Amino acid sequence: MQHFFSTQTLLLTYALIALSTASQLAAAQGIAKETITLQTKTESDTSVAKESDKQSINPGINSNFLDPELDVDQWVARFEVESREVYQSRKEILDQLKLTSGMRIADVGAGTGFYSILFSEAVGDAGWVYAIDLSPKFVPYLSQQFDQRKLNNVTTVMCDQDSICLPPSSVDVAFICDVYHHFEFPGDTMRSIHRALSKDGRVIVIDFERIPGVTREWTINHVRADKATFINEIQDAGFELIAERKIQGFKDNYFLEFSKRRQ
Numbered sequence: 001m002q003h004f005f006s007t008q009t010l011l012l013t014y015a016l017i018a019l020s021t022a023s024q025l026a027a028a029q030g031i032a033k034e035t036i037t038l039q040t041k042t043e044s045d046t047s048v049a050k051e052s053d054k055q056s057i058n059p060g061i062n063s064n065f066l067d068p069e070l071d072v073d074q075w076v077a078r079f080e081v082e083s084r085e086v087y088q089s090r091k092e093i094l095d096q097l098k099l100t101s102g103m104r105i106a107d108v109g110a111g112t113g114f115y116s117i118l119f120s121e122a123v124g125d126a127g128w129v130y131a132i133d134l135s136p137k138f139v140p141y142l143s144q145q146f147d148q149r150k151l152n153n154v155t156t157v158m159c160d161q162d163s164i165c166l167p168p169s170s171v172d173v174a175f176i177c178d179v180y181h182h183f184e185f186p187g188d189t190m191r192s193i194h195r196a197l198s199k200d201g202r203v204i205v206i207d208f209e210r211i212p213g214v215t216r217e218w219t220i221n222h223v224r225a226d227k228a229t230f231i232n233e234i235q236d237a238g239f240e241l242i243a244e245r246k247i248q249g250f251k252d253n254y255f256l257e258f259s260k261r262r263q
């Protein structure tokens with residue numbers, strides 16, 4: 001599914017981000033506020049195809065998540081379970097992210113939001129979390145979860161297939177966990193992340209190893225390419241690999257850290 005992202009919508013998005021910055025200020029001043037959801041697409045935007053008519057690199061990979069009938073509880077049971085490496089290792093992953101008070105982090109493809117909730121505490125009242133997704137069922141669920149927990153430093157963002165829809169230099173870290181292989185327009189999405197990152201910003205990519213003969217069949221069929229291919233694609237979008245971090249709990253996944261490439 002492709003959407004036209006108009007200048008008006010961009011302006012609206014940036015205005016809303018400015019509003020969230022105002023809310024950040026309000027939070028810092030101890031003024032109560034509600035979680036804000038950024039609805040970045042207007043009714044008319046969604047019906048207009050992109051002129052370029054780009055081809056998805058993996059058509060249908062997100063059909064479950066785009067389904068307006070998606071059963072959120074079923075996905076909570078699937079994502080937030082100790083047998084899932086990226087859930088079981090969440091504390092170790094959080095330690096590796098080295099988040100400090102005041103940082104701004106984008107949880108790209110936040111899903112059911114358990115990482116955004118951990119990030120909210122890690123960056124504190126002076127920091128900010130953007131929980132970004134394109135699923136029409138996950139996005140309202142995320143807002144509801146943050147409101148219930150009275151988190152006053154999280155903004156939920158309904159993004160586009162080819163952009164995370166954040167303004168320039170708005171975040172210090174972009175976290176992409178079990179999501180990169182779901183990007184249908186990985187070059188465009190990574191370039192939108194490049195723009196949204198501050199000068200010294202970092203990108204964390206956690207994804208599945210894909211090694212024929214070693215990796216289980218389901219993953220081979222589900223994940224379109226191996227780690228080396230993903231690294232090349234991400235570097236082509238303007239990043240530089242700075243480290244692969246060891247996560248003790250990982251057998252099937254890897255953790256990569258990128259910075260913006262120095263000119």
Ligand SMILES: C[S@@+](CC[C@H](N)C(=O)[O-])C[C@H]1O[C@@H](n2cnc3c(N)ncnc32)[C@H](O)[C@@H]1O
Nearest residue numbers: 065079109110111133134135161177178179182
């Ligand atoms: C397998 S889930 C992972 C969710 C979460 N990160 C976790 O690890 O539990 C993939 C998520 O990425 C989202 N997604 C897919 N393509 C995306 C894109 N281009 N931009 C933002 N989110 C995307 C899906 O809607 C879904 O919520």
